[in-house]
Amino acid sequence: MTSMSTPYHPSTHAAATSAVPITADDVASYEEEGYVIIRRLFDPALAAEVRERVDGMLAGRYPSEGFKCGRASDQRPDDPGRMIFQVMPAEFPIRDPVLRAFAENANLLDAARRLLRRTDVRMFQQQALVKEPGAANAIPWHQDDHYWRTGERGSVAVTAWTPLLPATAANGTMWLLPASHRQGLQRHGPAGGVSLFQTIVEPIDDSRLVPLELDPGDVSFHHPLTIHGAPPNTGRLRRVGFAQHYWNSPP
Numbered sequence: 092m093t094s095m096s097t098p099y100h101p102s103t104h105a106a107a108t109s110a111v112p113i114t115a116d117d118v119a120s121y122e123e124e125g126y127v128i129i130r131r132l133f134d135p136a137l138a139a140e141v142r143e144r145v146d147g148m149l150a151g152r153y154p155s156e157g158f159k160c161g162r163a164s165d166q167r168p169d170d171p172g173r174m175i176f177q178v179m180p181a182e183f184p185i186r187d188p189v190l191r192a193f194a195e196n197a198n199l200l201d202a203a204r205r206l207l208r209r210t211d212v213r214m215f216q217q218q219a220l221v222k223e224p225g226a227a228n229a230i231p232w233h234q235d236d237h238y239w240r241t242g243e244r245g246s247v248a249v250t251a252w253t254p255l256l257p258a259t260a261a262n263g264t265m266w267l268l269p270a271s272h273r274q275g276l277q278r279h280g281p282a283g284g285v286s287l288f289q290t291i292v293e294p295i296d297d298s299r300l301v302p303l304e305l306d307p308g309d310v311s312f313h314h315p316l317t318i319h320g321a322p323p324n325t326g327r328l329r330r331v332g333f334a335q336h337y338w339n340s341p342p
């Protein structure tokens with residue numbers, strides 16, 4: 092989930108060759124279910140490097156100029172987004188070298204291109220969302236296209252979500268509603284107070300929700316109309332989620 096901001100223009104458009112090929116079954120599953128999980132799409136050591144930068148920026152160990160860094164939403168003292176911490180580039184090219192390199196990761200880009208069945212796809216935004224244990228840090232049910240409107244723009248998009256630490260149902264991982272991308276764009280409204288985070292207004296069928304129990308290196312790709320969100324972190328371990336968003340649109 093991100094609001095729209097300056098799109099990213101990569102300096103290189105590497106013709107990616109994937110070490111983990113996306114199969115025709117993966118593409119079919121993505122199109123049918125609105126998401127697909129690819130295990131070990133990249134080296135978990137890379138997730139550790141990215142996490143060091145995210146945590147380091149939040150703690151002030153690395154420069155965070157050019158990023159939105161801190162509380163994900165802080166519109167008022169009762170904003171539910173205050174207990175979620177984010178690192179999100181506000182300028183492109185991304186200033187941090189590790190996050191910039193991750194934005195250009197060939198396996199992720201290649202997977203996004205294959206799932207969208209086109210080659211003119213590029214990353215336009217990335218966002219780390221950190222949820223500490225025991226805080227009221229749910230991310231409300233939403234569709235990314237509520238923020239992006241790619242459907243109205245006639246473009247295609249996909250979100251790659253990966254945990255930088257093991258993500259489980261207990262520690263507030265993301266949950267998805269399979270096949271919900273077929274139901275069109277839902278009405279969104281305020282989520283329990285004044286916040287940048289919005290939620291789907293109508294009740295959703297929570298009996299069919301699927302938790303993304305993933306390890307670093309695993310990636311879930313979801314469609315911009317797939318309903319998703321995340322309950323609070325009620326576990327003992329931190330949850331560090333990292334999303335990269337890809338599309339084919341001109342700025």
Ligand SMILES: O=C(O)CCC(=O)C(=O)O
Pocket residue numbers: 092093220230235250252264265319320321332333334
């Ligand atoms: O990190 C999360 O739990 C939510 C992220 C999200 O909404 C997204 O990547 O589209």
